[in-house]
Amino acid sequence: MNEHLTKLLAATVMLGSTAMASAQNDVDARYTAYPSYDGADLELSVDPAGTRFALWSPEAESVRVFLYDTDRNSQPTDTLNMVKTNDGVWRAEVNRQLYGKFYTFSIRYGGQWLAETPGVWAKAVGTNGERAAIIDFSTTNPTGWADDHGPVVEHFTDVILYEMHHRDFSIDPSSGIVHKGKFLALTEHHTTNPTGEATGIDHLKELGITHVHILPSYDYNSVDEANMQLNQYNWGYDPLNYNAPEGSYSTDPADPAVRVRQMKEMVKALHDAGIGVVMDVVYNHTAQKDDSNFSLTAPGYYYRHRADGSYSDASGCGNETASDRQQMRNFIINSVKYWATEYHIDGFRFDLMAIHDTETMSQVAAALKEINPSIFVYGEGWTAGDSPLPVERRALKENVSQMTGIAVFSDDLRDAVKGHYSNAAGRGFATGAEGNEETVRIGIVAATAHPQVDYSLGNNSRFPYAASPEMIVNYVSCHDDMCLTDKLAASMPGSTEAQRQRAARLAQTIVFTSQGTPFMFAGEELFRDKKGVHNTYKSPDSVNGIDWNLKHINAEQFNYYVELIRLRRTHPAFRMTTAEDIARNIVFDKVSQPNLISYSIKNNANGDEWREIKLVFNGSDEACQVKIAKGEWIVIARDGTICATGLDTCKGGMMTVEPVSALILARVK
Ligand code: CA
Secondary structure, X not given: OOOOOOOOOOOOOOOEEXXXXXXXXXXXXXXXXXXXXXXXXXXXXEEOOEEEEEEEOOOOOEEEEEEEOOXXXXXXXXXXXXXXXXXXXXEEEEOOOOOOOEEEEEEXXXXXXXXXXXXXXXXXXXXXXXXXXXXXXXXXXXXXXXXOOOOOOOOHHHOOEEEEOHHHHHOOHHHOOOOOOOHHHHHOOOOEOOXXXXXXXXXXXXXXXXXXXXXXXXXXXXXXXXXXXHXXXXXXXXXXXXXXEOHHHOOOOOOHHHHHHHHHHHHHHHHHOOOEEEEEEXXXXXOOOOXXXXXXXXXXXXXXXXXXXXXXXXXXXXXXXXXXXXXXXXXXXXXXXXXXXXXXXXXXXXXXXXXXXXXXXXXXXHHHHHHOOOOEEEEOOOOOOOOOOOHHHEOOHHHHHHOOOOEEEEHHHHHHHHOOOOOOOXXXXXXXXXXXXXXXXXXXXXXXXXXXXXXXXXXXXXXXXXXXXXXXXXXXXXXXXXXXXXXXXXHOOXXXXXXXXXXXXXXXXXXXXXOOEEEEEOOHHHXXXXXXXXXXXXXXXXXXXXXXXXXXXXXXXXXXHHHHHHHHHHOHHHHOOOXXXXXXXXXXXXXXXXXXXXXXXXXXXXXXXXXXXXXXXXXXXXXXXXXXXXXXXXXXXXXXXXXXXXXXXXXXXXXXXXXXXXEEEEEOO
């Protein structure tokens, strides 16, 4: 041992709690006896007195810390033996600040020394996340960071989500962006495509969305950060180090501080533009199993198992984590709190959220609300496979009303409007298929109870599962499955591009005028496609990259989205905050034709200046006639065109709704 190093038994009184989680089955029963530890000092803390290591590993027989000068390919310069303290935590301490060094842990378990691991709490890592790094976080803050904050959100129905991937957004040469595929791409202003239209962050401002929802940006496993010239693409749903940024999105994966600083610069630039930042988080499984950082620090504990001891697999990726076990719950909660405080993150999208239990999710939302009440937490209210976690405890869409402060994606509107995701050729309401009307209406009222909506006729859900519109995220397309452009092409053989663009406009008009929070997939405002590939998680940039020339080619499509978003942002009637308001203010008209929905938002809903808004959606390929009450109406949308402040005026009476289009009218008195 290096003479400069000392190891000390920390005498600090530590917070502890008994594991509260109940066992999934006999195999897991032993883990309930584990002590848990909820302190913020796990794994590394540095202060003027020195550098402290603390690893939670209740069943380890011995634990070591290895210190290194480089992020990989070198021998340790020192080894520290850790001492077991209380609550399953092992500790070692050095009486100086080891900034610039790297470290790993290794535990002896079952008589064997396991492979080295950066631990589960590495906040900075080197290339490919192999070793954790000791850096001074105060040096990673951009200028003005102390005063930085995201948009203040009063109600989550005010949020407009734009889902993007770093490479999709900036990698194509047509983006005109310098730092293509990097965090820094979102810091570049005044970038344009070859015809001079704005790209990048300026484009987002022009579009008018409130929050970007960025695909995984924590350190994931699949892209080789040591070989960036390979231009590998991956969505990043293969978590490695949950508490450090992904290296391939930085300009130097080998320098641990660079990715931290550049991610913060991205957040700061978006905040300065008035845009919030949502992180896509994947605590439900890890890229590896026996070799994961969880397994190498506390073997078995963080995962659920089947009765035979094998990993259960509700994620469809080979394993699932155990949020119902206290230390995993602590991990998830402390991890999101860390991102919210250190990186000023404004929201979290939980992948396969129903693998987590409802209690954990409510605690996540409560903990984040204490940090910043504007933080939005939502997720996929389903799993990808069966789980030992009982159905009633899963954070399912159907259980959303049992949680506090959590929203879920509505697959109801998604599948009903464009056709089922699993059947490429299947059509929906906006593409002429009958029988989806009631499910679209479920989406319009954000899955809340409404006297005119018959849930027994719903395609996906059979009861009003949302107690509030703030629990629902509505969408027709996301990174998963065929994007909207490709779905329309697959389901409308023989159609023209103009017809498909028209269907896209109708589909998104339904999303953006519905109650709940709207969500869109990046580039759909340009009518981007993904070459018909339905699962592009590792497809090349040629498939995933947005061609910014489309902003010129499809300028009318883009302008439609701009006006649609402006309509929503300027009219609170589309953003009601309670189920009671929706039930009172939304009145559906009786219509006899299939593929037609007509309704009003009445009573100056939610303080709107408009007394009544009339919305008629015609998903059929034939024009239809509707009777509109006589009055002084402003025409907002008609025949595939829209203007938030009005295209025209009319007096009501019998009006034509053109095929595959929305008619939106508004009146002040
Ligand atoms: Ca990585």
